[in-house]
Amino acid sequence: MAYDKFEVLTSTAYPLPIENVDTDQIIPARFLKATERKGFGDNFFRDWRYDSEGNPIADFPLNDNKYAGSKILIGGKNFGSGSSREHAAWSVYDFGLRCVISSAFADIFKGNCLNVGVLPVQVSADFAQKLFDAIEADSKTEIKVDLPAQTVTLVATGESESFDINGYKKGNMLNGFDDIDYLQNMKEEVGTFAETRPF
Amino acid sequence: MSKTLFDKVWDSHVVRKIEDGPDVFFIDRHFIHEVTSPVAFVGLKQRDIGVMYPERTFATADHNTPTWNQHLPVADPLSANQLEALANNAAEYGISHWGLGHRNNGIVHIVGPENGITLPGATIVCGDSHTSTHGAFGAIAFGIGTSEVEMVLSTQCIMQPKPKKMRINVNGKLGFGVTPKDVALYIISKQTTSGATGYFVEYAGDVFEDMTMEGRMTVCNLSIEMGARGGMIAPDEKTFEYIKGRKHTPKGADWDKAMDYWKTLKTDDDAEFDVEFNYDAADIEPMITYGTNPGMGMGITKSIPKADDVEGGTSTYKKSLGYMKFDEGDDMIGKQVDYVFLGSCTNGRIEDFRAFCSIVEGRKKADNITAWLVPGSHKVVDQIKEEGLDKILEAAGFVLREPGCSACLAMNDDKVPAGKLAVSTSNRNFEGRQGPGSRTLLASPLVAAATAVEGVVTDPRTLIEVTA
Numbered sequence: 001m002a003y004d005k006f007e008v009l010t011s012t013a014y015p016l017p018i019e020n021v022d023t024d025q026i027i028p029a030r031f032l033k034a035t036e037r038k039g040f041g042d043n044f045f046r047d048w049r050y051d052s053e054g055n056p057i058a059d060f061p062l063n064d065n066k067y068a069g070s071k072i073l074i075g076g077k078n079f080g081s082g083s084s085r086e087h088a089a090w091s092v093y094d095f096g097l098r099c100v101i102s103s104a105f106a107d108i109f110k111g112n113c114l115n116v117g118v119l120p121v122q123v124s125a126d127f128a129q130k131l132f133d134a135i136e137a138d139s140k141t142e143i144k145v146d147l148p149a150q151t152v153t154l155v156a157t158g159e160s161e162s163f164d165i166n167g168y169k170k171g172n173m174l175n176g177f178d179d180i181d182y183l184q185n186m187k188e189e190v191g192t193f194a195e196t197r198p199f
Numbered sequence: 200m201s202k203t204l205f206d207k208v209w210d211s212h213v214v215r216k217i218e219d220g221p222d223v224f225f226i227d228r229h230f231i232h233e234v235t236s237p238v239a240f241v242g243l244k245q246r247d248i249g250v251m252y253p254e255r256t257f258a259t260a261d262h263n264t265p266t267w268n269q270h271l272p273v274a275d276p277l278s279a280n281q282l283e284a285l286a287n288n289a290a291e292y293g294i295s296h297w298g299l300g301h302r303n304n305g306i307v308h309i310v311g312p313e314n315g316i317t318l319p320g321a322t323i324v325c326g327d328s329h330t331s332t333h334g335a336f337g338a339i340a341f342g343i344g345t346s347e348v349e350m351v352l353s354t355q356c357i358m359q360p361k362p363k364k365m366r367i368n369v370n371g372k373l374g375f376g377v378t379p380k381d382v383a384l385y386i387i388s389k390q391t392t393s394g395a396t397g398y399f400v401e402y403a404g405d406v407f408e409d410m411t412m413e414g415r416m417t418v419c420n421l422s423i424e425m426g427a428r429g430g431m432i433a434p435d436e437k438t439f440e441y442i443k444g445r446k447h448t449p450k451g452a453d454w455d456k457a458m459d460y461w462k463t464l465k466t467d468d469d470a471e472f473d474v475e476f477n478y479d480a481a482d483i484e485p486m487i488t489y490g491t492n493p494g495m496g497m498g499i500t501k502s503i504p505k506a507d508d509v510e511g512g513t514s515t516y517k518k519s520l521g522y523m524k525f526d527e528g529d530d531m532i533g534k535q536v537d538y539v540f541l542g543s544c545t546n547g548r549i550e551d552f553r554a555f556c557s558i559v560e561g562r563k564k565a566d567n568i569t570a571w572l573v574p575g576s577h578k579v580v581d582q583i584k585e586e587g588l589d590k591i592l593e594a595a596g597f598v599l600r601e602p603g604c605s606a607c608l609a610m611n612d613d614k615v616p617a618g619k620l621a622v623s624t625s626n627r628n629f630e631g632r633q634g635p636g637s638r639t640l641l642a643s644p645l646v647a648a649a650t651a652v653e654g655v656v657t658d659p660r661t662l663i664e665v666t667a
Contacts, residue, residue, distance in 0.1 A: 019515040020392050020492050024629040028610040032286040033263065033277035035237035035284045047631050061509065076515065078393035081426065081492070082629060083608075084342035085235060107396055107428055108328060111359070112344035166360065168220025180347065183354040184248065186223065190354050193214045193225055194252065198457060198474060199318060199449060 003018045003117025005176040009098055010155065011071035012145040014061045021075055022082035023109060027091045029083075040087055041094030062095075065114050066139040074131050075102040080109025091114045099145050101152065103128040115178060121145060121152055127161045130154065147173060201467040203364055204433050205399050208464065212322045214356055221358040227321040229256040229351045231294070233281040234263060234610070235326030239349035240288040248353045253293040255355060257316055257441055258285055259625045260540065261306045262327075263610035266573050266600040269299055291496045292352075303446075305576020305602040308332040308420065308544035312412070313578050315445025319434035319461040322568050324351060329424040329544045329626060334431035335415035337464045338436055339399070341429040346458035362428045363473040366466075367400040369406040371480035376660040379414030380546060380624065380643035382406060383421040384486035384496045386478065391510070395428030398473070406480050412441040413550035420545045421626055424493035433465040451629050485659060487531050488628050488641040491519040495628075499646060499658050503529045522630050523638050524618075531640070532654050534582060538621035539570045539651040540633070541644055542566065542600075543607035546624035547575025549582045551644040556591045558648035564596035564655030571613055572597055573605040595652070609634045622650045 023163045031043040045155040047106060049060055073092070079102040089112040092100060098118060103125040105113075111119045121130075134141045134154055142155040147170065163172075172178060183190075202210070214225040231239075234256070243249065250256070263278040273279040276359045282299060289296035297303040303310055308329055324330060325489060333340035400422050407415060408543045415432050422430030439458065442448045447456045457568045463538035484498040497504070503520065505527045506513040520527065527611070541547075541555050552574065564570055572592065574580045580602065583589050589599055606613040607625035617619045617636025626649050628639035642650075645659035652662070 013321070017512075017514075018518065019512050020494075022492065022627075022629045024632050025609075028631055028635070029610050030635075032234050032610065033275075033281055035281055036237045036241055049633055052636065076512065078396070078426070080625060081392055082328065082423075084326055084330075086238075086326075086344035086346060089344065104393060104396065106393065106426060107362075108342055108344065108423075112346070115344060115346035166220050168217050168358075179358045180242070180246065180346065180350055181348055182354065182358065183223070183356055184246075186356070187251065188352060190214055190223075190225070190251070190356055194355065195205055197225070197227060198460065199227065199321065199453075 002178070003093070003176055006098060006117065006119055006147055006173045008144065008146045008148070009071055010142055012067060012140055013072035013074050013101070013131070013135060013143050014067045015132050016061055016073060016075045017132050020078045020081055023080060023085055023088040026080065026088040027085065029065050032085060032087050037090055041096065042093040044091040044095040071097055072099045072101060072143055072145065073097050074128065074135070075100060077102065077104045077125065079105050081106040085114065087110045088134055089116045092118050099126065101131065101138040114173070117173070119145065119147065119173060119175070121163045123152060123161050123163060130159065162194045168169055200241070201470040202632060203470045204337065204401055204431060204464055205339065205364055206470070208320055208322065209361055211358070218570065221360045223356050225388060226319050226323065226324050226355055227255065227353050228316055230311055230323070230325035230330070230364045231258045231285070231348060232287040232307050232325070232327065233258060233260050235280060235345050236288065236348055237284040238345050239352060240284070240347040243352060246278070250292040250294065250352045252355050256294045257311070258287055258289045258296040259304055259307050259310055262608065264299050265611050266603045266605045266613060269308060270599045273299070281564050302577055306547060306604055309547055309579065311573035312336065312416065313576060315442050315448035316441060318448065319438060320464050324357065328423045329413040329420050331429040332416050332417035332420040332544055334429050335412060336420065336442065337431055337461070338435035339429065339431065342423065348503040362399040363397050364401070365427070366401045366403055366472045367393055367478070368404040368476070369478045369480055370404040371406070373480045373483060374407060375661055376485050376645055377483050378492045378643040378645055379410055379417040381433050381483055381486040383418045384488065384493065384641060385483045386589065387421060387425045387493050388486070388496040389478065390425040390494070392424065392492040393426040398427050400427045400430040400431050402430055408435070411451065411550060412437055413548045417545055421493070424626060434461050441517050459621040469570060485646050487524065487646060487656065489525055489531060491522055493626065493628060493629055495519065497642065499531060499656070505528055529582045532658055534620065534656045536568060536622050536650050536654065537619040538615050538649050539568050540606045540621055540623040540625060541647050541655045542571065542573030542575065542605050542627035544575065544604070545626045546644050547573060547579065551578050551624065552579070552583050552588050553650040556588045558645055559595040559597065559652055560591045562595055562608065562652040562653055567654045569650050570597050570651050571600060571606055573600045574602050576602050590611055607631050610631060622647050622656065
């Protein structure tokens with residue numbers, strides 16, 4: 001599944017300052033029954049966005065109009081823990097987000113995001129707090145995520161922090177490529193390697 | 200150069216190292232199930248690429264299968280659709296498929312080892328985070344996303360940076376009533392739910408050496424719950440004894456050759472880890488969780504910590520206790536429970552049913568408890584019957600269900616209703632994990648059994664006669 005290229009993104013952001021947000025919250029298991037990749041955005045954070053009768057919970061940030069249309073989500077520490085379901089990353093993308101910022105990500109979720117075109121940006125706990133504070137003071141706070149420069153910046157103040165991403169993955173995101181494309185060109189090398197495996 | 204067990208297995212599977220990028224990593228064995236594989240097959244078709252080594256992939260249906268009346272058509276059309284997709288995809292690409300009703304069917308992480316697909320020194324992946332289970336055999340095993348499932352199908356490789364290395368040593372002897380599940384929940388409570396993020400763990404020391412293969416699987420299974428990519432234990436005579444003669448295990452000369460290799464699979468004496476932790480077996484008591492992640496666990500006799508005493512954000516902590524309807528300082532023992540779940544890839548093996556029966560034998564299920572006892576596979580069911588455990592359960596008022604993931608993630612009908620409290624031998628106590636609004640206490644099969652007969656959270660040690 002190809003995705004749109006990612007270069008520089010400037011957007012407001014949804015704040016979700018809760019730690020250890022797990023993938024069962026991002027997309028509950030009962031919504032994993034599709035055999036095609038579609039419709040996952042509707043059930044993104046389903047049980048935090050809607051009450052048991054299906055009514056939207058107005059003050060939950062993802063439902064709050066003052067953040068509507070944001071392309072960035074800022075989560076608390078250890079965002080995306082739990083299951084390996086790629087559906088969680090799909091639901092982020094399908095909801096309309098291209099970037100998640102946190103002071104720490106769970107490994108599998110982070111990898112899944114990179115594979116589907118969502119940029120996980122890991123910042124220091126202090127900088128994450130700075131972003132939360134700025135958004136709390138002004139919901140229209142713009143954040144600029146510059147992938148070529150590997151920086152995330154509070155546009156109003158110019159405060160900035162750099163983030164890590166390996167050169168290979170960065171190239172993929174900039175060009176909209178994925179690992180499957182890369183591996184297709186390695187089949188011969190893999191075939192030779194496989195001959196050496198004892199089982 | 201000295202190497203850890205993890206280094207030895209990882210390094211021998213690197214097809215290509217990419218500068219400033221991940222390793223192209225070869226996968227020996229690949230498990231697929233109905234929930235995380237369909238979209239990968241759609242991807243193969245869209246890209247018009249095939250499956251490179253169908254004999255290295257094994258399909259089983261488990262995540263959303265019913266655990267009652269499996270001989271009837273699956274009632275939920277969406278679940279039925281996924282099961283059909285799995286069967287069709289397996290047939291189209293020549294992949295072995297153990298669907299509902301097949302003799303080898305069961306939870307993927309239980310049937311893999313049972314059939315000798317899981318081997319020491321192998322690399323094993325599956326679109327399921329509890330793939331770490333297979334590390335019990337000295338394999339590198341971890342969960343992957345659906346894009347990676349597509350990668351493995353099409354080229355038998357994934358692209359992953361090599362994780363850092365952690366060793367966790369637990370030495371000494373476990374007290375009575377303390378099970379492998381308690382060891383794992385204890386470690387996770389110390390590490391927190393994210394403490395091992397970025398690491399691959401090796402478990403070492405007396406406690407793991409003394410442990411059965413079933414126990415080691417329980418421990419490795421839960422590695423992901425502290426954020427680790429996976430966990431592994433060096434293979435030993437117990438490992439070789441377990442795998443010998445199973446369906447897919449090497450035979451004859453191949454076995455001898457494999458054994459020569461497997462005996463080299465241990466961490467060299469002077470090999471180094473990025474980080475190492477030591478725990479004392481004597482400090483571990485039967486564990487129970489009280490919050491909404493597996494790191495929020497404690498000894499069953501303890502009371503819920505005060506928000507000011509825990510690391511991390513107090514608002515997150517209070518939100519969690521609020522969901523659980525618990526207060527800081529509450530005792531867990533004596534809390535009224537509604538549901539008991541024995542099963543899952545964590546505790547759905549024969550040893551878990553033996554442990555459960557050791558408590559309920561001669562006792563009766565409490566009237567307020569709804570109990571779901573779900574064996575991990577048909578082979579586990581067979582063994583339960585062979586050992587007469589089914590009779591013990593029946594006499595105590597319990598009913599055995601059919602194999603599947605069941606109430607662990609509640610994709611089928613086995614859902615704990617909103618607000619109800621469950622003691623569960625599974626692996627996650629996340630909000631709504633066992634059904635929207637459900638509240639989960641993770642614990643061992645012994646704690647689950649003691650709770651099932653008493654109707655309230657119960658320390659199993661109060662029901663065990665000490666014969667020593």
